[in-house]
Amino acid sequence: MTAVLSVRDLGVTFDTPRGPARAVDGVSFDLHAGETLALVGESGCGKTVTALSILRLLPDAARVAPGASITYAGADILKLEAEPLRQVRGAGIAMVFQEPMTSLNPVLSVGWQIAETVLAHKSVGRATADARAIEVMKLVGIADAEDRYRAYPHQLSGGLCQRVMIAMALACEPKVLIADEPTTALDVTIQAQILELLVDLKRRLGLSVLLISHDLALVSGVADRIAVMYGGHIVEEAATADVFAKPVHPYTEGLLGAVPRIDRPELRLAAIPGNVPPATEWPAGCRFHPRCAHAWDRCSTGEPGLVAAGANRTARCWLIEEPGRRKSS
């Protein structure tokens, strides 16, 4: 399996009035050709910051750790000059955001917003770009694409706007699609449709997808592998089936407990006690230990590294070294 995108030792710090906020810390992962990797975790754990780092879309206040690298097509994106970076954006790696309504420009027609993406990357005329825009609008299942071309975002529903965003992302045939909570802002029924669309497109176009979500249940049917984030760290990474069969990290376990099970409705939803501390105030040792049912003194002093936790899986937890400490529930 070849990695199309490799993230290594990604760290992102924001300078805030309360001190530096370490939003993302030591994050590494590979996105392989044709796979869907899900990045899952609670609000504020650093999913969006990770995604934005990949296309260097972070706000000016963000500082990326000097040792980090993000390799795509043989080059480190973090070191690219403006023009090659621009060519990766949209044409090599495309992105879909959480809020489709505000992510589209309100004063430009949606069709033109797709067409201008084509014009930015291909030396074609306006007519060809328009035709391509209509073609991808049809591809993502927008009925009356020719008419909708002229519509403005406020005239379309959230679901349609997200389809437009997806069409825009696919217009230049990227290899990698990053979808940051693409369904969170939508109605439940529409959520399923959009997710289904992404799965279908991924298969037909051979995309590699980085799917970001706070919802483990949602990604379970879609993702090949899952990386669980907590407090700016990846705390566990494994194949989807393995994650669900036997979570290694107590946080993953907790997240699974929060997933309603249709087969066993008598199981109560076990929410994880406590709250995520702000990124300026990570506790010493393991960042999850104040909320962990298994924690012992080692967890509050030493920070565990990301280590192998079986075949093709890693986790960041002292329980891997001392499995005897795991309390049975």
Added chain:
Amino acid sequence: MIRYAASRAIHAFAVVLAVTTLTFVLIHAAPGDPLTGLRESAYASPEFITRAQRHMGLDRPLYVQYLVYLGNLFRGDLGESFATHIPVWHLLRPAIPNTLLLGAAALLVDFTVGMAVAAPQAIRPGGRLDRWLSNVTLAVYAVPVFWLGILLSMLFSQALGWLPIGDIRDPIIAAAGTTPQKVVDILRHLVLPAATLGLVGAASTARYQRTALFDALRQDFIRTAHAKGLTARVVLLRHALRNALLPTITLFGLSLPVLFSGAVLVESVFGWPGMGTLAVQSVMRRDYLVVTAAATITATAVVVGSALADLLYRVADPRTRSPA
């Protein structure tokens, strides 16, 4: 839409009528009248003055004068200047295009300079250039317009001799020049008054536009525009500026009255033969009808201008149109 246009028109008419009435009343309430000069003259007999008063209709009660004036106005008759006995329209007609030319040129200076100053500020807020430009715009904003006019004319006309001042054209070129020479001559006369009037407006436009552009650049869709690989220039001009222009269109509508009142001062400083100069002269002479007509026309221009701004807003912002 038709209802909107109709209510807009009624509103506009009411504003113009109110301005006309107010000007009429105020100028009559001011001490002195068109015959003040005559009364102080040793050669005018009291009978002559009474006759002149009756001839001008000034002996009648004010409300009668007003109604007569309005009646004439609706028939398109602006009356005759007391001071020069020239029909008011003949005095105003050459002045109107001069003022419009000055106003248009000033607006051009206003918005191009304002934008050019605001853009680098919004891109690097808090940077050294931003702070420096903020101080400069604040200083220009605080300067009285006539003072700026005198300063510019001293520098560029008297000291450097680069540009002419006074009137709108050089009498020799106007009489004997070719058409291109005449155009260039008018433009050279236009530069300093338009710059004076435009720069003061540019200072407020820049301060306003800096904020609008700053806000626009922080919207989600700007991130999308970067993410899809547009160049920084396209993101700024096509995506950020278009949205930032929306509040500026409103500002444009609001700035018209300021523009016209500024024009009065600037025209006087530079001897620009526009409505402002004419109005100032006429106020001095208590030439009632010329003053009132100038105010009526200015009010009409402001009302039409702000209606245009509204229309422009509707074209520029698709959200104001009905959903499809």
